[in-house]
Amino acid sequence: xxxxxxxxxxxxxxxxxxxxxxxxxxxxTGSSPGSPAKEPATPAAGTSSRAVPPGGLGTYIRxxxxxxxxxxxxxxxxxxxxxxxxxxxxxRWSFRNGKITFTETGGGDCTGQRGxxxxxxxxxxxxxxxxxxxxxxxxxxFPAAPWRRRS
Numbered sequence: 001x002x003x004x005x006x007x008x009x010x011x012x013x014x015x016x017x018x019x020x021x022x023x024x025x026x027x028x029t030g031s032s033p034g035s036p037a038k039e040p041a042t043p044a045a046g047t048s049s050r051a052v053p054p055g056g057l058g059t060y061i062r063x064x065x066x067x068x069x070x071x072x073x074x075x076x077x078x079x080x081x082x083x084x085x086x087x088x089x090x091x092r093w094s095f096r097n098g099k100i101t102f103t104e105t106g107g108g109d110c111t112g113q114r115g116x117x118x119x120x121x122x123x124x125x126x127x128x129x130x131x132x133x134x135x136x137x138x139x140x141x142f143p144a145a146p147w148r149r150r151s
Contacts, residue, residue, distance in 0.1 A: 050078055053095045055121035060147035069141050082108070084141075095119065099131055102138070110135035117142060124149045 059073040064085065071083040074093055080102060082089040089108035094101050100119045104110040115133030119126070126147040133139045 050076070051095045053100055053119045053121065055124075055126055055149050059150040060126050061150050062145050062147050065145065067141075068144055072142075072147060100128070102142075104135075104138070109137045113138075115139070115142075121149075 053074070057074050057076055059071055061071050062068070064070050067085060069082045069084040069089075071081075073081045073083075075081075078092050078094065080091050080093045082091070087107060089104055089110075090106050091102055091104040093103075098119060099116050101114055101116045103114045104112065113133075113135045115135055115138050116131040117128040117133070118131050119128065121127075126149065128142040128147070130139050130143055
């Protein structure tokens, strides 16, 4: 609308005035005269705005002990894989305000259930403490022993 008004007014002003109007429009829109309008910034392909927990993405492991999980892998796309003696469990994760929420999508006893844990990472060791989780097998597993960040 500003550009249309400037063009209409330019025909009524003395020579050189269209250039001044063009500069004024450029100052208001943030573009230079004759340049295309700027596109809003968007994340680069393959990047995510997902919050990443301290320690980062990747695999956390611990020694096998009974039925406990031996590996927990957090992927950048929000998926996780949990490996245990009985097989593999898949799900989705999200991290916010020092807590991680897991929602199992298949392979275990907690499918469709959301569990939230406090995330504590120090000296390459991860400790998960139950914040809220209705699924007993997961509450018995995740906080049972610390995890170590795989190098």
